[in-house]
Amino acid sequence: MPRPALEVAQIFCHHGPDYRKNQRLSPGQHKAMRDIERCRTARLGGHVDVCNQGCGYLAISYNSCRNRHCPKCQSLQQAKWLAERLERLLPTQYFHCYPAPRTQSASLVQPGTRLQPPLCQRLPSSAAVCPGL
Numbered sequence: 001m002p003r004p005a006l007e008v009a010q011i012f013c014h015h016g017p018d019y020r021k022n023q024r025l026s027p028g029q030h031k032a033m034r035d036i037e038r039c040r041t042a043r044l045g046g047h048v049d050v051c052n053q054g055c056g057y058l059a060i061s062y063n064s065c066r067n068r069h070c071p072k073c074q075s076l077q078q079a080k081w082l083a084e085r086l087e088r089l090l091p092t093q094y095f096h097c098y099p100a101p102r103t104q105s106a107s108l109v110q111p112g113t114r115l116q117p118p119l120c121q122r123l124p125s126s127a128a129v130c131p132g133l
């Protein structure tokens with residue numbers, strides 16, 4: 001995934017001190033801002049990753065803050081969560097369907113429109129039935 005042009009940490013580093021002077025923040029909010037500003041910088045230290053296969057690969061990385069509000073630290077979990085959801089998708093087209101009052105759904109769905117049975121079965125009984133099924 002490409003890096004964004006501007007990160008939350010950059011905004012906090014540039015504007016955080018002024019913002020904190022003018023706003024009342026809870027201790028938790030202060031900690032979150034401080035952690036995000038320091039995440040993956042020399043201020044949190046670093047570590048060296050060395051290939052255990054003997055190829056000589058060496059990578060130096062700064063440590064993460066592991067704050068639950070940090071977008072950098074949560075990006076891996078977010079990608080993992082999304083990948084898990086994508087694995088569950090069937091190889092077919094999906095439609096977003098939601099229950100609506102019968103009068104509204106009648107105008108959205110054309111007569112004769114056929115919904116996939118599994119999708120229809122997941123709708124609550126209060127959901128409108130598409131006319132023409």
Ligand SMILES: [Zn+2]
Nearest residue numbers: 039065070073
């Ligand atoms: Zn972080």
